[in-house]
Amino acid sequence: MARKTNIETVDAEVWLRGLPKAELHLHLEGSITAETLVELSRRNDATPLTLEQAKKVYSYTDFPSFLMSFKAVTERLHSPEDYETITYNMLRDLAVQGVRHAEVYISVGILYYFKRLDVDAVIAAIERGRARGEREFGVSLLWIIDAVRHFGLEECARVFTKAAELKDKYPSVIGVGIGGDEARGPAQEFRELYAEAKAAGLRLTCHAGESTGPQSVWAAVNIGAERIGHALTAAQDEDLVGVLVERQIPLELNVTSNLRTGCCVALEKHPVKRYFEEGLMVTLNSDDPPFFGANLLDEYLLVHKMFEFSLEQMRELAANSVEASFLAPEKKLALLGEVERYGY
């Protein structure tokens, strides 16, 4: 294929920014930046937060305090309009990183459990934010309805049933997933729910192997997950790695997230390069960017610099992200073509 070949002089950051890519593991509530928090505070609070104060909400020292900080940010969402704002702002922030398509988790599990807002009104609002953002920034967006596994099967069943209903109403609702504490909500318990969701036409994702061992990834594979979120500990099990290679099950890796939460003890211990070299279907993602201090472009830069992925390998990772997406085949092909044609 003919491509301009001034690869030696290319500025990696500029090139990676322009590389068309998809983000497949991003939580809407985890995408709220300090700047957006200020915007919401101006709308909702008598004495609005300053940017300095907003930034402090994101500080944490360990995993429990990270969860507290995440909660503190989400508690600042007071209305469906706030959800519309964070969706729109998220798409704007993705566009400047060269993200062309995103599949984003919304925690309907949390919405139901804490009963603070009406789920239908929130979904209508994020759909408004999506439509406006897609139009203005050219980033397409599909929703993955996320349940909280440790809230129990009954709560998750409610969420999945709602997801099936929403899918019929909104074509952008594409799939379901389970997040939360893997240890207290093992994936195998969700076998039936996953089968029902599949029968309803929903695509299946599952957080697995982030904070517990490879057995969690096995369970996710066995209940039919089409994509695995994190899969960090899969590296500990050769047989599992073999199955993931053979079936080419896409992995939604989140390198910086794993380091910041302490799930991975050191950057050099992260299996991203090993997975790639062994032929696993690897994608890079950002999870909860403002909490971890790294957006998707930062993840691409990190992997390029610290794990010595060549730019052509980075292109392969971008192509993987499109390939592993739940986009319709014709859209997928068009975007893959753009990734392939992107020059130096």
Ligand SMILES: [Zn+2]
């Ligand atoms: Zn996640």
